[in-house]
Amino acid sequence: xxxxxxxxxxxxxxxxxxxxxxxxxxxxxxxxxxxxxxxxxxxxxxxxxxxxxxxxxxxxxxxxxxxxxxxxxxxxxxxxxxxxxxxxxxxxxxxxxxxxxxxxxxxxxxxxxxxxxxxxxxxxxxxxxxxxxxxxxxxxxxxxxxxxxxxxxxxxxxxxxxxxxxxxxxxxxxxxxxxxxxxxxxxxxxxxxxxxxxxxxxxxxxxxxxxxxxxxxxxxxxxxxxxxxxxxxxxxxxxxxxxxxxxxxxxxxxxxxxxxxxxxxxxxxxxxxxxxxxxxxxxx
Amino acid sequence: xxxxxxxxxxxxxxxxxxxxxxxxxxxxxxxxxxxxxxxxxxxxxxxxxxxxxxxxxxxxxxxxxxxxxxxxxxxxxxxxxxxxxxxxxxxxxxxxxxxxxxxxxxxxxxxxxxxxxxxxxxxxxxxxxxxxxxxxxxxxxxxxxxxxxxxxxxxxxxxxxxxxxxxxxxxxxxxxxxxxxxxxxxxxxxxxxxxxxxxxxxxxxxxxxxxxxxxxxxxxxxxxxxxxxxxxxxxxxxxxxxxxxxxxxxxxxxxxxxxxxxxxxxxxxxxxxxxxxxxxxxxxxxxxxxxxxxxxxxxxxx
Numbered sequence: 139x140x141x142x143x144x145x146x147x148x149x150x151x152x153x154x155x156x157x158x159x160x161x162x163x164x165x166x167x168x169x170x171x172x173x174x175x176x177x178x179x180x181x182x183x184x185x186x187x188x189x190x191x192x193x194x195x196x197x198x199x200x201x202x203x204x205x206x207x208x209x210x211x212x213x214x215x216x217x218x219x220x221x222x223x224x225x226x227x228x229x230x231x232x233x234x235x236x237x238x239x240x241x242x243x244x245x246x247x248x249x250x251x252x253x254x255x256x257x258x259x260x261x262x263x264x265x266x267x268x269x270x271x272x273x274x275x276x277x278x279x280x281x282x283x284x285x286x287x288x289x290x291x292x293x294x295x296x297x298x299x300x301x302x303x304x305x306x307x308x309x310x311x312x313x314x315x316x317x318x319x320x321x322x323x324x325x326x327x328x329x330x331x332x333x334x335x336x337x338x339x340x341x342x343x344x345x346x347x348x349x350x351x352x353x354x355x356x357x358x359x360x361x362x363x364x365x366x367x368x369x370x371x372x373x374x375x376x377x378x379x380x381x382x383x384x385x386x387x388x389x390x391x392x393x394x395x396x397x398x399x400x401x402x403x404x405x406x407x408x409x410x411x412x413x414x415x416x417x418x419x420x421x422x
Numbered sequence: 423x424x425x426x427x428x429x430x431x432x433x434x435x436x437x438x439x440x441x442x443x444x445x446x447x448x449x450x451x452x453x454x455x456x457x458x459x460x461x462x463x464x465x466x467x468x469x470x471x472x473x474x475x476x477x478x479x480x481x482x483x484x485x486x487x488x489x490x491x492x493x494x495x496x497x498x499x500x501x502x503x504x505x506x507x508x509x510x511x512x513x514x515x516x517x518x519x520x521x522x523x524x525x526x527x528x529x530x531x532x533x534x535x536x537x538x539x540x541x542x543x544x545x546x547x548x549x550x551x552x553x554x555x556x557x558x559x560x561x562x563x564x565x566x567x568x569x570x571x572x573x574x575x576x577x578x579x580x581x582x583x584x585x586x587x588x589x590x591x592x593x594x595x596x597x598x599x600x601x602x603x604x605x606x607x608x609x610x611x612x613x614x615x616x617x618x619x620x621x622x623x624x625x626x627x628x629x630x631x632x633x634x635x636x637x638x639x640x641x642x643x644x645x646x647x648x649x650x651x652x653x654x655x656x657x658x659x660x661x662x663x664x665x666x667x668x669x670x671x672x673x674x675x676x677x678x679x680x681x682x683x684x685x686x687x688x689x690x691x692x693x694x695x696x697x698x699x700x701x702x703x704x705x706x707x708x709x710x711x712x713x714x715x716x717x718x719x720x721x722x723x724x
Contacts, residue, residue: 269457
């Protein structure tokens, strides 16, 4: 054991921490750096041998080309934005009453429905989408925003109900009781007292639903066939791993543009999601 | 919970409100989760075609017999899924834990470094895949150049043309993508670790390793178990990274259950057969969950 006891050798300990930290950070950070660096290179320099670590002829031409909608970037972004925002709104509105019911109303069958909601989070997207495709063909929902919004709720809704239930649980039931004495029914309690108290949580869940919809590949790829209906993930996949595989510069400029909002949203949300998940883990 | 059989007017009204509040959620989930699942179960007994309107002939357990006895790709897919899942979870756990430990102490630029460490997790899956294709490119990829200048390889590896190399490249990319999740959760857990315990262990003369094993690990056990369960399920179901890079190739080397199911449904249009694969896959997930819940309950009682 003595050999590992680095406490008595603070310098060695610090050096070891430093090396581990540096290696891990290099591993975690380098690809992001490489994405940004490559997005600033003229396309032929993206093929340079050996690769240029820092672009020698840095340019924003790739970004300009994306914003001029070469390769359909703006179309994909518009579709993705609309579908994701609609999904976020529907998800939050539908999961508010459900989350409240789980947290505050005693009812028969609660356990069974809880299991149902948790289980529905586990089903693989691929399994759902193969049969959703046939259903959508019959219902004429392929290549529609409505179809995508609905399909995205299959993963956003169970998660949202669960998170929102957690936020409502932080409100003591005495608050409900007091409101009932004043003659409020459950709906009035929810709308006038419950919702205003959990607004930050609702915002976090909405943003998270947006993020997951914005990033979703499987449903967006399988349930749309027209190029004009594609969102970012299938749009990029079919453009850059098919038709224009050699356009690395454009591809990474697009990637940076797409990643920026997700990073911004995530930084804003981090605290909520972590506290929710960790609390769940501690409570079991 | 009101006592059974005795329903006061208030509990009846609660029952009605609960039903109304849950109805929209259950209606949507019925349409987009439970109906599709029921279709999958029913179709696994038929030779349905994805593009035909009719549901196909009833073939009993024919699809399953073919899958388990004749299909040569299926065992490969199961094996690859397990290898991909296990190595991704272990890799992301080790790197994420190391980062969390290193960044929980006093380190210059800590806030900034923590922020950076989270980025890979937020990058959309498709972009992770595109980046992987570029960095592991056989001719101009930075990975080959780096390995060669470190003296680890002599000739460039055509990553996506060699069977073992392709799966390894995808695991590395996946570990990169998921490390932040472990990092974030373990860091949050480390911050709730009671200082007194660590100090007490120090007083008893416990070194870094002993303190880690006897104080830190038990404290984080609950979090580790939950996130490992989530990660196993997510990786078992991974689609984006593999589909957007190799689509299961070369020669089925990166074929997993999700990719195989998808190919059977959307490329071969063998809907019935793909649902049979799904059923076996879901049974695997179910078995894992039951086993895992047992282990968790056992460890809590101990």
